[in-house]
Amino acid sequence: MKQRKYMMSEGLAFSEEKDMKRLSDMASKGWVLDSFAFMGYKLRKAEPQNLIYSLDYRAVEDHNIDEYLDIFENAGWEHICSVYDTHIFAADPGTKPIYSDRSTMIDKYKQSEFTLRYITLFMLCLTAAVTVIRNTFIPGEASILHNTIHVLFVFLIAITIPATLTYAASVFRIWRVKRRNPNLE
Known part of the structure; x- marks a missing residue:
């Protein structure tokens, strides 16, 4: 049975950067993001990882989702989870930011x-x-x-x-x- 943990969000509109930093800190302790949860995130136990997380807000139609995700994958970002129009990606530190300007x-x-x-x-x-x-x-x-x-x-x-x-x-x-x-x- 997989070990799971819940992490409360402080609200993406209010503290997106802080949430992403906390997720990175949790990954370094062996708790990586698995999915969104009500008012937060579900984490799963894994080997400690050095990851950075980033968000994208984008409405993507079902027939375009693969192309959308490929753009991020080609830039070094792995899709972790989505809910509605909010998508979270993870990458190794040093990966070019999703939004750089x-x-x-x-x-x-x-x-x-x-x-x-x-x-x-x-x-x-x-x-x-x-x-x-x-x-x-x-x-x-x-x-x-x-x-x-x-x-x-x-x-x-x-x-x-x-x-x-x-x-x-x-x-x-x-x-x-x-x-x-x-x-x-």
């Missing part, structure tokens, strides 16, 4: 920001609609309908606030990279 880094983060923008906008609109319904149309605090709408409202707030913060972090990350070179689009 500001313009490609901005493109990388814009891929993530684009998806987050629409998810966040949808969640904000849905939460606003439920708020209006809850405060305007639902009579009687003791009614089942009122209680159901209230539970839905709390659930939506619990999703909308982190989504909004994640989107804001994504926009900030793009701004921070652009600030290093204001001539970039």
Whole structure:
């Protein structure tokens, strides 16, 4: 039976570099990345390895996935795992970084920001609609309908606030990279 371990993520929008560094540190201790997990990563026991990890945010259609992965493999990066449009690669230290200049880094983060923008906008609109319904149309605090709408409202707030913060972090990350070179689009 394979030994497995879970490592919590600090949130890729907030600490991508820190997560990748922690994964590298774990690999040097014999715990290599196996896959994404809910709010983190699954690691598997292996021989200690000196690896660096890097992320790419890219929507890739199924019929293009082999070509996409070949590009990274030819540059020395091994595909480790993917979830939705987020892909993690590993390589030996000294391998040329996946993103080596500001313009490609901005493109990388814009891929993530684009998806987050629409998810966040949808969640904000849905939460606003439920708020209006809850405060305007639902009579009687003791009614089942009122209680159901209230539970839905709390659930939506619990999703909308982190989504909004994640989107804001994504926009900030793009701004921070652009600030290093204001001539970039």
